[in-house]
Amino acid sequence: MTVRVEAGARLHVGFGNLSLAHERLYGGVGVALEEPRVRLVAEPADEVVCSDPFVRECAEGACELLGVxxxxxxxxxTLPRHVGLGSGTQVGLSALAAVAAAHDRSPAVRDRAPALGRGGRSGVGVAAFKDGGFVVDAGH
Known part of the structure; x- marks a missing residue:
């Protein structure tokens, strides 16, 4: 099955608490953007094929995680890298969602994000991917 997955960029306003003296760390605020967007099309294959090295790396991680x-x-x-738009998380989770859907699977992306190295400190990017909108992360 051929599938298309799209996700908008996100802005992360900043962390609310970085001090180990408090119970919660890394709370923050962010907002999902309509543009620019990641747009990926995926279909099952015998191996990962993608001309973009970063997307290929993300798709390989998704295949390993899903066992396909x-x-x-x-x-x-795609999103420009290292400019504060959340490209790592948005591309990584888009690759996971696209590979999963191409293989007729529907994993809980939020639950799988840590296995891809996403959402460990802040949940803003993962929440923006899943639901869009304005995000308040209470930290952990």
Whole structure:
């Protein structure tokens, strides 16, 4: 099955608490953006095939996590890296969602995010991917 997954960028306003003297760490506020967006198309394959090295790496991690052989992933658009738009989380979770849907699976992306190295400190990016909108993260 061929599937398309889209996710908008996010802005993370900042952490609310970085002090070990308090019970909760890394709370913050963020907002999901309509544009720019990640747009991936995926279909099952015998191995991971993707021309974008970062998306390919994310798809390989998704295949390993899901226990599937591979996927052919086409990048229609992606986010610029290292400019504060959450590209790592949005691309990583988009790759997971696309590979999963291509293989007719529907994992809880929020639950799988830590296995992909996402959402460990802040949950803003994961929540923005899942639900969009304005996000308040109470920390952990």
């Amino acid at each position: 052989a591979g996927a052919e992933v086409t990048v229609e658009s």
